[in-house]
Amino acid sequence: MASPKTVFIETYGCQMNVSDSELIKAILSKEGYSFVPTEYEADIVMLNTCSVRENANQKVYSRIYEIRSRRKNNPVLVGILGCMATNFKTALLEDAKLKIDFIAGPDSYKQLPHLIQDIGGKGPKPFDVTLSEFETYSDVYPLREGGVNAWVSIMRGCNNFCTFCVVPYTRGRERSRDPHNIVDEIKQIVAQGISQVTLLGQNVNSYRHDDTDFTELMRMVSDVPGVKRIRYTSPHPKDYPRKLLNLMAERHNICKQIHIPLQAGNSRVLDKMNRTYTKEEFLELAEEMKMIMPNISLSTDIIVGFPTETAEEFEETLEVIKKVRFSQAFTFKYSPRKNTLAMKKFADDVPEEEKARRLTALVELQRPISLELNLEQVGHVQTVLIEEEGTKKSEEDFKARNEANTIVILPKGPYTKGDYIQVEITGATSSVLIAKPLYQKTEGVL
Ligand code: SAH
Ligand code: SF4
Ligand code: F3S
Numbered sequence: 001m002a003s004p005k006t007v008f009i010e011t012y013g014c015q016m017n018v019s020d021s022e023l024i025k026a027i028l029s030k031e032g033y034s035f036v037p038t039e040y041e042a043d044i045v046m047l048n049t050c051s052v053r054e055n056a057n058q059k060v061y062s063r064i065y066e067i068r069s070r071r072k073n074n075p076v077l078v079g080i081l082g083c084m085a086t087n088f089k090t091a092l093l094e095d096a097k098l099k100i101d102f103i104a105g106p107d108s109y110k111q112l113p114h115l116i117q118d119i120g121g122k123g124p125k126p127f128d129v130t131l132s133e134f135e136t137y138s139d140v141y142p143l144r145e146g147g148v149n150a151w152v153s154i155m156r157g158c159n160n161f162c163t164f165c166v167v168p169y170t171r172g173r174e175r176s177r178d179p180h181n182i183v184d185e186i187k188q189i190v191a192q193g194i195s196q197v198t199l200l201g202q203n204v205n206s207y208r209h210d211d212t213d214f215t216e217l218m219r220m221v222s223d224v225p226g227v228k229r230i231r232y233t234s235p236h237p238k239d240y241p242r243k244l245l246n247l248m249a250e251r252h253n254i255c256k257q258i259h260i261p262l263q264a265g266n267s268r269v270l271d272k273m274n275r276t277y278t279k280e281e282f283l284e285l286a287e288e289m290k291m292i293m294p295n296i297s298l299s300t301d302i303i304v305g306f307p308t309e310t311a312e313e314f315e316e317t318l319e320v321i322k323k324v325r326f327s328q329a330f331t332f333k334y335s336p337r338k339n340t341l342a343m344k345k346f347a348d349d350v351p352e353e354e355k356a357r358r359l360t361a362l363v364e365l366q367r368p369i370s371l372e373l374n375l376e377q378v379g380h381v382q383t384v385l386i387e388e389e390g391t392k393k394s395e396e397d398f399k400a401r402n403e404a405n406t407i408v409i410l411p412k413g414p415y416t417k418g419d420y421i422q423v424e425i426t427g428a429t430s431s432v433l434i435a436k437p438l439y440q441k442t443e444g445v446l
């Protein structure tokens with residue numbers, strides 16, 4: 001076979017992986033690789049994987065079998081990248097059923113061209129899962145295609161060691177990128193015609209490079225000409241900087257939206273999770289956010305059925321949801337992860353049916369809150385950014401997003417993807433807003 005040159009990358013997990021896949025494309029395209037949209041045309045399939053919950057792993061295993069069977073008559077090379085690579089390491093390569101050809105962890109993507117060259121050689125199957133204390137990929141700008149939002153990694157790794165979480169083991173130690181390098185990348189993004197950026201890190205509050213902290217970085221990004229919307233994810237409630245709230249309130253181009261993961265509403269459970277804040281501290285922080293920015297939209301992550309969580313303790317999670325009134329809550333059943341303290345020390349003792357019951361209770365409490373918050377928007381004029389022409393339901397509609405990060409559906413009109421337009425909200429469900437355009441282009445958020 002001629003040297004393999006066409007690559008299909010499929011991405012699982014969080015936005016950090018989405019951003020990493022763009023980084024991988026930049027690294028490989030410099031070496032002459034090109035990218036194809038499906039596994040059928042590819043010489044190499046790369047799955048950029050997630051290990052955060054067991055079902056994330058399962059999805060990847062079944063996908064590998066599917067790819068193998070679809071390419072039975074014309075076998076393809078398969079590589080595993082991302083968090084499963086560092087979590088399972090060479091066990092993946094040794095699995096005879098999976099027949100994986102190479103693996104690379106999140107800090108080894110510059111090695112990919114070498115790893116690919118070594119496939120089929122005399123030595124062991126190529127792999128690199130070393131975690132670095134320094135690699136930030138500052139010298140590679142991701143290859144972005146299409147979208148109206150640019151993901152920008154400002155740091156990598158995590159030092160928090162929440163007891164349930166595998167990320168510190170799969171992505172290694174926390175390190176921050178040089179702020180000037182971040183600003184240069186964002187200038188380039190603006191020059192490419194993208195005006196919304198989302199800064200990414202496992203805990204953006206702990207961003208620090210010399211004297212620059214996260215609030216200062218946000219100020220620098222907000223000062224970049226042409227940046228119209230700035231978002232960030234995720235901050236951690238334990239060290240959320242109050243001065244950032246004031247900066248957000250002052251700056252028109254910082255979206256009044258915060259994803260702030262609660263995880264649990266009971267202080268004993270939070271302590272066992274090593275979250276290092278209490279229920280009261282979380283409530284106080286949410287109040288402060290609302291006081292400084294009355295229109296703030298808050299979303300969160302919640303885990304149900306963490307080891308030893310009782311039904312009464314779970315009721316406190318519901319209580320926090322009622323008090324804070326998040327616009328959205330991403331809810332998960334606790335899933336024990338290899339290497340984590342929770343897996344080593346605590347039995348997974350909340351029965352599956354009880355986890356399912358708690359998850360349903362959460363979803364049923366959250367849905368009417370999301371709907372009420374969305375209905376409050378009806379009649380308001382908002383600026384939305386057009387993301388896609390055509391929606392899942394109708395080719396005649398546009399999918400857009402408002403400042404609060406809520407999806408807004410509007411009929412097609414004389415504007416295109418990437419435009420900001422003013423709309424009047426005319427209807428709502430718990431997950432989307434319906435709007436009619438006011439046919440006025442504007443220069444950014446209202
Ligand atoms: N760094 C991010 C979280 C990344 S993981 C942060 O701290 O916000 C995304 C979410 O997955 C977490 O917020 C948590 O709610 C969930 N999660 C992580 N580990 C989990 C586990 N072992 N079981 C179930 N959900 C988990
Ligand atoms: Fe995981 Fe906690 Fe780090 Fe988030 S802050 S990535 S939940 S260890
Ligand atoms: Fe992201 Fe999953 Fe890794 S959530 S950091 S891809 S374990």
